[in-house]
Amino acid sequence: MTLQHISTTRRAFLAGSGLVIGFALTSRMPAHAAVTGVQAGGDDGLAMLNTFVKIGNDDTVTVLSKHIEFGQGPFTGLATLVAEELDADWGQMRAVHSPADDKVYANLAFGVQGTGGSSSIANSYEQFRKAGATARAMLVAAAADEWKVPAGEIIVQKGRIRHSATGKESGFGAFASKAAAIAPPAEVSLKDPEKFVLIGQELPKLDTVSKTNGVAIFTLDVVPDNLLVAVVAHPDHFGATVKSFDDSQARKVTGVIDVKQMTQGVAVYAEHTYAALKGRSRLKVDWDLSDAETRSSEELAADYANTAKENGLSAASKGDVDRAFAGEGLETLAAEVVFPFLAHAPMEPLDAVFIKAPDGSLDVYTGAQFPGMDKTVAAKAVGLDPSKVRINTQITGGSFGRRAQFGSPYMQEAAAVFAATDQSRPVKHMWTREDDIRGGYYRPMYLHRMRGAIDKNGQIVAWDQTIVGQSIMGKADLDETSVEGASNLPYNVANLRVMSHNVKLAVPPLWWRSVGHTHTGFAVETFLDELLQKVGKDPVEGRLALLTEDPRYAGVLRRAAEIANWGAKPAAGRQRGVAVVKSFGTYVGQVAEISVGSDGAPRVHKVWCAVDCGVAINPNVVKAQMEGGIGYGLGAVLFDAVTLGKGGAIVQSNFHDYRSIRINEMPDVEVSVITSAAAPTGVGEPGVPPVGPAVANAWRRLTGNPVRSLPIVSASTS
Known part of the structure; x- marks a missing residue:
């Protein structure tokens, strides 16, 4: 079957389902078909009640997602927000991408339409609930006018509109067109969270079936x-x-x-x-x-190390670090960690x-x-x-x-x-896979130089950290994406200094899943763990003693330790490590259990994960994103690096030398979602940062070898 036939078959299936998607097309269709269908609000048999909600005669509710769906779940999450306030039944919900419009469909965190920074739900939480509540009010007004009854007597529940006194009842579709012609209310009231019916439930994702039966249309x-x-x-x-x-x-x-x-x-x-x-x-x-970059990765690392010796841009300064290091009776620790370039390597180039x-x-x-x-x-x-x-x-x-x-x-x-x-x-x-792996726009290469001092009472009294790497934002001054997670160190250390150096390379940089936390989370959590081990402190209790400012950090750390039964001794030949990282407003604590595999590299058996993301719109999606983030992050820290060889030529080209974690290497993952009334924050990225340091900490405690360069496998087997 040719791609043309596949496209035609999928289109026929969609048409038969009664849902006009308008993704695939042939030259026999108007070239504008996809955007005069569901996306743009044309003659598709659906009544547009507001910017985000359309209702069909068959009672289906189509939500226009201003965020791209590439597996992280906005179709499901945004539809849930609308359905909750609309009092719809989940079975009638649909979702499609909205048209491109930086004003109408702006990400409220960015000011333009865009998806990133784990912001899809966070910036849409109230906006899409209001869209659902507004549509509900318009449907009720239309029904009240038609039935000649007070709007306050009308009940909406599970996608049905009812008036108990007269026994009248209808689905949404019968009043959709009439409702669309009604002026929307200026203000609507949103539900008390205690009355949520759909938000917080493990509803099935809207795009799962089409992606598993081959109907889903990709580019x-x-x-x-x-x-x-x-x-x-x-x-x-x-x-x-x-x-x-x-x-x-x-x-x-x-x-x-x-x-x-x-x-x-x-x-x-x-x-x-x-x-x-x-x-x-x-x-x-x-x-x-x-004008090409002709230095190798080894030469770049050496240049970075020299740069780290110089004064840089101040990212954080508290107390007097130099004076603290000059104190008597101190134990000190120094470390230098090198992070390679990383490609994104999505399955679809x-x-x-x-x-x-x-x-x-x-x-x-x-x-x-x-x-x-x-x-x-x-x-x-x-x-x-x-x-x-x-x-x-x-x-x-x-x-x-x-x-x-x-x-x-x-x-x-x-x-x-x-x-x-x-x-x-x-x-x-x-672009082919090779084009993508070799195409640049990588997570930049970084070097962290760190020093720590511990007094005679076992307290960390000084922390000095220098970060060298490209500015993703292309800034000459401090780039917060280079230092986030370090400049706002969550641990209570009296004397803190964090400095940053922006280097210029011909290699184009780009944010990579969890951005700065990909390296700062690793550097901070492994260095802290090593300091705690140096004075014989338990990794969990030692962290808890230092997490005095924000109780949500301690909450996920305690929960991860609890579900991992932290106090129990691991099986013979195994060791555990822990890490906790806050990124994009979400707190994640993880415990990893490892052994030395047959190839001499870490074998990760299980990861316990606790996440506090505020209100969890769909705990199933939250768990899935944590699992996916753990797999993605684990593959990167174990195996992945894009390197420049002699003369600066790119070495890697495909999954044989830049590989993802394999199914037999994926650990068992247990996720606990902490119940919270706080505003929702993102989950697409925060599952990634803690897994690397948790594994590295377990590896150091098991083998005695601290991880000073990534990926771990090449470092451990070199």
Whole structure:
């Protein structure tokens, strides 16, 4: 079965289900079909009651998600918020991506439409509840007018509208159109949390079935007729540019249509993916390395170490660190930890489809994490006013920060590739796994230099930490994303100094799942654990004694220790480690139990996790995100590094040398969600930071070897 057939089959299935999604298309459909359907509020048989809520004649409620769904659960979470206040039945709820509009669908934390920073639920909690409550009020008003009864006598429950005195009853659909014509109330009252029916319940995710039966439409599944596939040859060195190229052999490949030089490299256009890739493999490109990064990772680490000796930017300063270190009778500890570049490696690499409509407007189908930014970039590349460009956001196979790029450089390349054609044919621009692993926009390489002092009473009296790495934000002054988790050290230490150095490289940096906490959480939690061990203190009790400012830290630490039965002795040959990290407003404590595997590397058997994320909209999703974060973080700290070899060439290329954790390596995970009335915070990222230091702490206590560089496996087996 061809991709065209797969696309057609999935479209037929969706049409038969009564839910108009409008994801896939062929040239026989209008190019604007996807956005005049559910996304944009066109003639789809659904009544639009407000910006986020549409109701169909069949009583279905469709929530327009301003956040991209790439597995972290906003479709389910946002629909839950609406359904709660609407008093809908979960079975009638649906969710789709909203149109791209930085004003209407702005992330309230960013000011533009975008998904990131574990903010989807946090910034939408009240907004989407109000959307549901407003829609409910409009439905009630419509029913009251139709039935000629007081609105205050009408009850809404599980998707049914009732008036007890007259016995009248209806679903939402019968009043949807009438309700949509009613002016929405200026103010609505929201439920007391004690009366929640859906929020806090483990409801099934809305997108699970379609993703498991193959019906879900990703960008790869968008296959219009007459499609061209384009891939771009990129250099092996960051900062290199095309000096010259020979495409004579590439053009001989059957199916190759054209070859063009782009700013980013050399693009090959073909009738299908195989021809495009084969043609690209036959290109001969001479790269100009004049402005390229030519240092190896080892040379960069040495340069970082020298930089750490210099005075840097002040990130935190408390007490008098130098005087504290000069005290008598102190025990001191020093450590230097090196963190490698990390690729995001989502299962679905970057891709986009461009289709010019007969009226000259443009449809772009892609996994857009910042759709407004992508829209602006695409419009500029093809010479259109942004109002003539429609970004059709697709469900996406992961991101972990990869699609949230300043200035949308991927879209710049993809749109330029399309703009270089006569635009008469749709173009699918694709990155392969190798393109993605070798494409940059990595979690930067960092070096932490740390010193600690302990007095004769076993108290940590001084903490001195220097962090060297690229500024993800491209700042010359202090970049908070480089020091978060260290500059706001949660432990009570009287004398604290944290300094930062921003280094300039040709390697493009980007935030990676949990951003600064990916390295600060590891450095802080392993160094603290080592200090506690040095004076014979229990890792849990020693931390609790220092966590005096915020009881939620202590809460997750105690819960993780409790469910792990921390006081019990591990089985022979095993050891446990603990870590607690707050990121994106969410507190996570983890305990890991490990042994030495047959290959001499850590074998992680179980991870116990406690999470406090405020109100848990769906505990099942929270647990799933903790489990996924643990797996993702564990794979990175055990195995992953993107390295620059001699001369600065990228070494890794695919999952064989930049691999994910395998199913047989995934530990058993037990998650406890702490009940809280605090405002909800994110869960997509906070599960990642604690697992690395928990494992490293267990490894040090088991083997006596502290982890001074990542990944652990290469460090332990070198």
